[in-house]
Amino acid sequence: MPTPSSSITIRPVEGRRGRQRFIDWPYDFYPDRYPQWVPPLRRDVNDTLDPSENAFFEHGTMQLFLAEDASGAAVGRVAGIVNGMHLQTYDDGTGFFGFFECIDDYAVAEALLDAAADWVRGQGLTQIRGPANPSLNDTAGLLVDGFDREPSILMPYNPPYHEDFLVRYGFERAMTMWAYYVHKKYCRFERLQRGVDIVKKRTPGLSVRTLDVDRFEEEARTIREIYNEAWAENWGFVPVTEGEFMQLADEMEQIVDPEMVFFVEHEGTPVGFSIALPNVNQALRHVEDGRLFPLGLPKLLLNLYYGVYECRMPLMGIRSDYQGKGLDSMLVLATIENGPPNGFDACEMSWVLDTNTRLKNHVESLGGVKDKEYALYEKALPSAE
Numbered sequence: 001m002p003t004p005s006s007s008i009t010i011r012p013v014e015g016r017r018g019r020q021r022f023i024d025w026p027y028d029f030y031p032d033r034y035p036q037w038v039p040p041l042r043r044d045v046n047d048t049l050d051p052s053e054n055a056f057f058e059h060g061t062m063q064l065f066l067a068e069d070a071s072g073a074a075v076g077r078v079a080g081i082v083n084g085m086h087l088q089t090y091d092d093g094t095g096f097f098g099f100f101e102c103i104d105d106y107a108v109a110e111a112l113l114d115a116a117a118d119w120v121r122g123q124g125l126t127q128i129r130g131p132a133n134p135s136l137n138d139t140a141g142l143l144v145d146g147f148d149r150e151p152s153i154l155m156p157y158n159p160p161y162h163e164d165f166l167v168r169y170g171f172e173r174a175m176t177m178w179a180y181y182v183h184k185k186y187c188r189f190e191r192l193q194r195g196v197d198i199v200k201k202r203t204p205g206l207s208v209r210t211l212d213v214d215r216f217e218e219e220a221r222t223i224r225e226i227y228n229e230a231w232a233e234n235w236g237f238v239p240v241t242e243g244e245f246m247q248l249a250d251e252m253e254q255i256v257d258p259e260m261v262f263f264v265e266h267e268g269t270p271v272g273f274s275i276a277l278p279n280v281n282q283a284l285r286h287v288e289d290g291r292l293f294p295l296g297l298p299k300l301l302l303n304l305y306y307g308v309y310e311c312r313m314p315l316m317g318i319r320s321d322y323q324g325k326g327l328d329s330m331l332v333l334a335t336i337e338n339g340p341p342n343g344f345d346a347c348e349m350s351w352v353l354d355t356n357t358r359l360k361n362h363v364e365s366l367g368g369v370k371d372k373e374y375a376l377y378e379k380a381l382p383s384a385e
Helices: 015-029 042-049 084-090 106-122 161-169 189-202 213-230 242-253 296-306 327-338 357-365
Strands: 003-005 008-012 060-068 074-083 094-102 127-130 142-145 172-183 206-210 261-266 269-278 310-318 346-353 369-380
Touching: 008 106, 015 042, 015 060, 015 074, 015 094, 060 084, 060 106, 074 084, 074 106, 084 094, 094 106, 094 161, 106 127, 106 161, 142 161, 161 369, 172 357, 189 327, 206 327, 213 242, 213 261, 213 269, 213 310, 261 327, 269 327, 310 327, 327 357, 346 357, 346 369
Parallel strands: 094 127, 310 346
Antiparallel strands: 003 008, 008 060, 060 074, 074 094, 127 369, 142 369, 172 346, 172 369, 206 261, 261 269, 269 310
16 A cells, blocks of 8 residues: 655555656656766666566565655655575674665655665564665665765765765664775875785785686686685675676676786685776766667767776675785786776775775775765664554
């Protein structure tokens, strides 16, 4: 049943037509208000929300909601989310909300968050965290500083008032995350090179190589194995299932530059990796409505070739028994060395947890600067009266 809140009605999304309205909302809202927003491809958003296309639904569930005003026009959206892998890992009663968007009206935000919180509570959970779209292994977090700049690939963008709405609703910040910007012009290359030389002397037998595209599936499985081990102790980490990772690998294969994916090996065995993806948002911003046809595809291909000059490093991992030995500096050096010859003048390293003091200090010592701030929020869910 629809849930009214004053003149606002919250409707659970049902069927393909309802899901399409849910998908369409940001494309109608953002362009004339927030030019820094980069429209994702609609087909990618649809695949994320489609249980038959997204491996997340092998262990997770989701309920989408739309907010309508008195005229029936959509004025916002949200999803309540249960992440089965999170619950298996932590058993902490935490559900999630995501895909949160609304007009600048707290009454709309309150009604949407009520719907997501009530749904999560109805699944027997006692806390809600987000935004996650739909998990922390996907696009996640709320932008809280850096609104004047476009987001990098797979990073969120939202209006500034979203943070105020969440805080007014009772959410508290659970974690702060940073996006660092490293430009070749300001990178302290010699300092990094000296550090790498020391690392190699302390641990003989280390080497770095690029991705072998002829063994792409095998390489992807190696990355997943290292990633799940390397990140196991990080805040909020949830292991990536094989289905989720192979789906991600299939998507990345379409855009990845093999010269920007690195493995650090010890005596021939991979013990760490890093991935820097072309920032295709620099091309997607020219596909105004997120549709490839009839005009979007030519614009996308043209700008992918001529208009992408930055990359983003979303993933890096070092096996647990090699952590603290400086191997990450070898991967960063390789990325910086290979970037300019492959057309990338700068790299965003994101996100970096605020609690990861060692990595923050390392990136800043190389000349990286905090470019954007993101956060995740959580709220306890009292029992329904």
